[in-house]
Amino acid sequence: MIQGWEAIRDEALRRIRTREWSPGETIPNEEDLAREFGCARATVNRALRDLAEAGFLERRRKAGTRVTVLPVRKATLEIPVIRREVEARGAVHSHRVLSANRVVPPPPVASRLNHAAELLLVETLHLADGRPFALETRWLNTAILPPLPDPDRVSLNEWLVGNVPYASGDIEFSAEAADSREAAALGLVEGAALFITERRTFAPDGPITLVRLAHAPGYRLRTEV
Amino acid sequence: MIQGWEAIRDEALRRIRTREWSPGETIPNEEDLAREFGCARATVNRALRDLAEAGFLERRRKAGTRVTVLPVRKATLEIPVIRREVEARGAVHSHRVLSANRVVPPPPVASRLNHAAELLLVETLHLADGRPFALETRWLNTAILPPLPDPDRVSLNEWLVGNVPYASGDIEFSAEAADSREAAALGLVEGAALFITERRTFAPDGPITLVRLAHAPGYRLRTEV
DNA sequence: CAGTGGTCTAGACCACTCC
DNA sequence: GAGTGGTCTAGACCACTGT
Numbered sequence A, B: 001m002i003q004g005w006e007a008i009r010d011e012a013l014r015r016i017r018t019r020e021w022s023p024g025e026t027i028p029n030e031e032d033l034a035r036e037f038g039c040a041r042a043t044v045n046r047a048l049r050d051l052a053e054a055g056f057l058e059r060r061r062k063a064g065t066r067v068t069v070l071p072v073r074k075a076t077l078e079i080p081v082i083r084r085e086v087e088a089r090g091a092v093h094s095h096r097v098l099s100a101n102r103v104v105p106p107p108p109v110a111s112r113l114n115h116a117a118e119l120l121l122v123e124t125l126h127l128a129d130g131r132p133f134a135l136e137t138r139w140l141n142t143a144i145l146p147p148l149p150d151p152d153r154v155s156l157n158e159w160l161v162g163n164v165p166y167a168s169g170d171i172e173f174s175a176e177a178a179d180s181r182e183a184a185a186l187g188l189v190e191g192a193a194l195f196i197t198e199r200r201t202f203a204p205d206g207p208i209t210l211v212r213l214a215h216a217p218g219y220r221l222r223t224e225v
Numbered sequence C: 001c002a003g004t005g006g007t008c009t010a011g012a013c014c015a016c017t018c019c
Numbered sequence D: 001g002a003g004t005g006g007t008c009t010a011g012a013c014c015a016c017t018g019t
Helices: A005-017 A030-037 A041-053 A082-088 A107-113 A156-163 A180-186 B005-017 B030-037 B041-053 B082-088 B107-113 B156-163 B180-186
Strands: A057-060 A064-067 A073-079 A093-103 A119-128 A131-140 A168-177 A193-203 A206-215 A220-224 B057-060 B064-067 B073-079 B093-103 B119-128 B131-140 B168-177 B193-203 B206-215 B220-224
Touching: A005 A030, A005 A041, A030 A041, A041 A057, A073 A220, A082 A093, A082 A119, A082 A131, A107 A206, A119 A180, A131 A156, A131 A180, A156 A206, A168 B168, A193 B193, B005 B030, B005 B041, B030 B041, B041 B057, B073 B220, B082 B093, B082 B119, B082 B131, B107 B206, B119 B180, B131 B156, B131 B180, B156 B206
Parallel strands: none
Antiparallel strands: A057 A064, A073 B073, A093 A119, A119 A131, A131 A206, A168 A193, A168 B193, A168 B220, A193 A206, A193 B168, A220 B168, B057 B064, B093 B119, B119 B131, B131 B206, B168 B193, B193 B206
8 A cells, every 4th residue: 555645656657667657558547546556536636636747647537647658848947036046156146227218119129018118128237246147128117017116226126026916927048149238247258158038027907027137157047857 | 705726726816916915924824714715625725735836825834824025936847859849840850960979978077977987978960940950969878778779760868758767857057158069060150159958867876868958049948937 | 732734535526528 | 428537525634843
């Protein structure tokens, strides 16, 4: 008798990995497994649901549960606010607002936010122990935001996280060559490889913000599988 | 009366976002919430567990459930095998093995795999519609692997996914400038910004493989939040 | 030690979907 | 229509941890 849903999950994963349950194959249904493992069906359900969320199994009512043929690795990334990230490296975080202006967004920004009217553009340099860490370029839709705090004093990111309910958004990661502006701000040569994070956030009634973070070389995003 | 654990999760999330439950605050315990929502405690547990996994709540026995002060965004990345990724773009995938040699790993590789003895090094160029898509540099520990198939015919990645039980691993993302070898293979100028994915995989009895994927410019990793 | 979340059970009904 | 997973319940016991 196997005890606990985690043990059942592990046993199921073992059978998948040893191909006792081979890719594409339908495994026994929950009731049969519950009988085999000597537990309630809900416990089997918990274990198999976990494996399905991890991408090892595919479950459909009536059709049953199958072993995924090519498991898509699902990695969970933790994306902390910058201050936390800097502090996690044992450094002191500070930031400097380079500019803050009302600007009509260029077409790429307008289309990504689905918003053509004027936005607030704030450029901020984040520092770790006084050295450039990342350049933040943030577009804000002040039309639907409450009055903003002074960005010199408060991190806009943290203020938004705490004060603006949001509905949805996405994040993209890419690599780009530093342009002259980025190179100057981060103290690099033009063309240096930058790790770029770009986040969009939308409220139910419109876009909230678009943020582009250009990270200085050496930045790594890491996750366990 | 609120119906269904998802409705309860949504209601709890609403209270968090409207600061009805403010950051750092301890929310009512499961039993009280179950009474309020007119459902079983297990249903409340399901809803709150979901929010805790998403990073909105922190739960501890005896101490209760608190609203996270600075929610760490947890994004789930789907990391498909390269062939799938290429096909998802509507292109035809092919690959070309550039080299395959037994090599004593250089110190950075040896330390990352915790293995100093000879390894098999396979370099593969992945193509989308015949154009360079990514350069794969793979170190394999043949000492603990079953006999490998011919890498010209079979994608080593897919073969490993299907044939080697693994225990753990990690993935790192970064941006690096292309060296002359990478630039040549991918048809770029030296110094071009590459998006790098590096995966380590370990079996219980030793390292299995270290893979570095250098993606051609334009590559983006995207996830919804 | 006591309060809270974590898990389990046995049974029930429902929702989806394949046939 | 029937088989399977998805969810809910009411109650129970356990595991952790703050006091």
